[in-house]
Amino acid sequence: MQLLDIGVNLGHESFQPDLDAVLQRAAEHGVGRMIVTGASREGSAHALALAKAHPGLLRATAGVHPHHAIDYDDATDALLRELARDPFVRAVGETGLDYNRNYSPREVQLQVFERQLQIAVDLQLPLFLHQRDAHQDFLALLRRYRDKVPAAVVHCFTDTAEALRDYLALDCHIGITGWICDERRGGHLRELVREIPADRLMIETDAPYLLPRTIRPQPKHRRNEPMYLRHICEEIARDRGETTDVTAANSTATAEAFFRLS
Structure with a gap:
């Protein structure tokens, strides 16, 4: 079984002490490739550097998360364009809107998006x-x-059935994380994941965030890692009524096509 994690924040400070071990554990659990998320000006440059340091394993995105929209200026735009021209960068983002926290004013988020x-x-x-x-x-x-x-993925989808159908109607891909394993907030996703066509479903950890609550035993450090993508895949497969091998093969093939990976 070969899995592809479409969203992992390997530039997060929690991975600095043991990144090589994190990558090794991922490989041992069938996660052969990962897309490193760029979510800020500095973070996007770091994501690209990580991808170039591990060319057989990693690719990157380049973008500014809505939390950081207030810091976006012409120099940021120019840098993102420069980064995005590198062949190791396979998508623009993480970009969008976040009205839950409003770390940046909404009108600024809209402009930066x-x-x-x-x-x-x-x-x-x-x-x-x-x-x-x-x-x-x-x-x-x-x-x-x-x-x-050419394509768009709504990463870490956690929204309603109506929102899901709106995105699918726009021919968007959908990224599902360990949020589906959260009985407090993500139970509705166990039903909705059945509605996502196999060629539109991709899976991700969003590590170090969103450690799946169904992992037993829970790690003491509470840090999510790419190695847990297999657990998320197993949960999704059960909810979709298919084998883990089928979910893994389909989601990996879909991600390969989306990010133009061989």
């Missing part, structure tokens, strides 16, 4: 998208650009 949508259009790259508590504004803006970019 649109600027990154334009980067994806200009460079003809897929979009790696974030949306939380902002569905209507997010959808309205995405609709204006969706047919101008």
Whole structure:
């Protein structure tokens, strides 16, 4: 079984002491490739550097998360365009809207999201998208650009059935994380995941965040790792009524096509 983690924050400080061990454990659990998420100006540059340091294992995205939209300026835009032209960068993002925390003003988030949508259009790259508590504004803006970019994935989907159907109607891919394992917040995803076509479903850990609550025993450090992608795959397979091998093969093939990986 070979798995592909489409969203892992390997640039997070928690991975600095033991990154090589983290990558080794991932490989031992069938996670052969990963996409390192770029979520800020500095983080995107770091994600690319990590990918280049592990060319057989990693690729990267380049973008600015809505939490950091307030820091986006012309220099940031120019840097993202430079990074995104590198062949190791396979998508623009993580970009989108987050009205749950509002770390950046909503009007600024909208402006910065649109600027990154334009980067994806200009460079003809897929979009790696974030949306939380902002569905209507997010959808309205995405609709204006969706047919101008080759592909788009709504990463770490946690929303409603209506939102899922809106994204699928726009021919978006859907990324499912260990949120599906959270009986407090993610139980509805166990039903919704059945509605995602096999060629639109991708899986991710979003490590070091979102450690699946169904892992036993729970690690004392509470840090999520790419090695747990197999556990997420098993949970999704059970919910979809298919074998883990089928879910793994389909999600990996879908991710390979989306990120243009051999």
